[in-house]
Amino acid sequence: MQLSNSNTAKAERYHRSSNPAALLVLQLRPRQWTKNLLIFAALLFSYQTMNLFSILNTILGFILFCFVSGCVYILNDYADRESDRNHPIKQFRPMASGALNPNVALIFGGALLIASLVISYYLNPLFTLLLAAYFIMNVLYSFKLKHVVIIDIMIIAAGFVLRAIAGGLVIHVPFTPWFLMCTMLLSLFLAIGKRRHELFLLQNDSTTHRKVLDHYSFALLDQLIGIVTAATIISYSLFTFTSGRTIHLMWTIPFVIYGIFRYLYLVHIENKGGAPDRILLEDKHILVTVILYVISVVCILAFLE
Template sequence: MYVVQLRPRQWTKNLLVFAALIFSIQKATMDMLMHSVVGFLLFCFVSSCVYILNDFVDREADRQHPEKRHRPMASGAIPAQGALMLGAVLLTGSLATAYVLSPVFGLLLTVYFVLNVAYSFKLKHVVIVDVLIVASGFVLRAIGGGLVIGVALTPWFLICTLLLSIFLAISKRRHEVYALQHDSGSHRKVLESYSIDLLNQLNSIVTTATIMSYALFTFTSGHTVHLMWTLAFVIYGVFRYLYLIHMEDKGGKPEKVLFEDRHLLVTVMLYAFSVALILIYLE
């Protein structure tokens, strides 16, 4: 159950660390690949520490949630003290390794953890801010991926990452509000400040901004303009996710949706493959 507590299924979010490596594939080396793998694992371990802390803080509220009540601490499957001890060991080892790998990367990983601690104790109760904090975690992952291999990411790429992350965070909130309906406040007070109409409106704004920003990125990234062909995968992927949200009431767990929906998974794989192919042969 301790492995379940680490939420390994959510480690897929940390695959964003490899984005910098993919967009630098022309000059990629085995050392860069190894550094990216280490960076990915360190983000996995530190994010698991955040999950442990978050589940510890929310264990009483989670018992009222139709799905989250099955989590190890909420269900009583593992003692809270044991989970916290595991988290302390993982955090210490991960941060120490990160600072050895790169002091700047270690600092970023520390900021990531502190920001998420602030989220667990306070910021997740602040409307709108809670969504932005969740989204910022993805941006830090993208930046971290660049730091571990010594590659700078373009501002447009970071903006695209931020907007897509906000899109996923808003979709997650929408699913929570929809699933819990009028009893949403009994699980998390901040959900009372949201409505389906508001979240739909926010998603419309972010969806438009995401597609436009990515289109601009393909022309201003300093790479070949042939990257613009990958815009088709981005548009379809976003539209497919909107379909899953509005027509199949999904979106509560983005990492689960990715692996359960074959269309979305194939789209992501084709996007990564096409980017690599274009940068290698058409750059």
């Protein structure tokens, strides 16, 4: 009971201290926006043709993708607001806590979605179709597909592939099939790690877990992680040789291997992996690896191609 009273007091303070504009921004879940940084991959690997126009287009594409993904969160939280009130963490979300009027959030989300699609048309009509497809796919995931075993993690991976394609569409450059394969496999790797972490938490609290976890086991998830880990490293290695860029991109392979091994360490030894976007910012080893990887790619494409 004391915990419940503490949570209630926290929710009341949250309600009083937040204004509607801040709540609407918070409802878009800006902490999740790091996932959309994948849009910049096309710009990174097109370093030699980079200009102010392509940079601005990529930034705008990133913002629009953040808005559209935020609209998915609004719809999801609107539908789950009653059940979220019984969740120890989700009860503090704007709608679940009662701080944000659900109808206001829904109207805001609809207007933001339409505006984002209209603006995206001027970047590339195909980008508009991609955003619409991403929105529809994630709505289906939120209401149905997240409960279907295997399909749930494949939908998550598909979302990252769409992000990678979006980066190419906004600056009108193609991606090699191997890069898209790498993106899909790495996304599967993160999604499986997330499910494993959720299964670990399930051992301590089975009242608020995902229904789909009933169909997973540690043995299955560990086997899937092993398969995807090997496939990711091989696919990225092949990408560095077949991307049409300099063969010196092969020197970035150790960064990819270390990053994956470090993440495996966090998943299996420290029982993390539930929030890949947070790990990117909180784990210094992975953050430094990503920074060094980006610097290496830029230097290789700038001076060795």
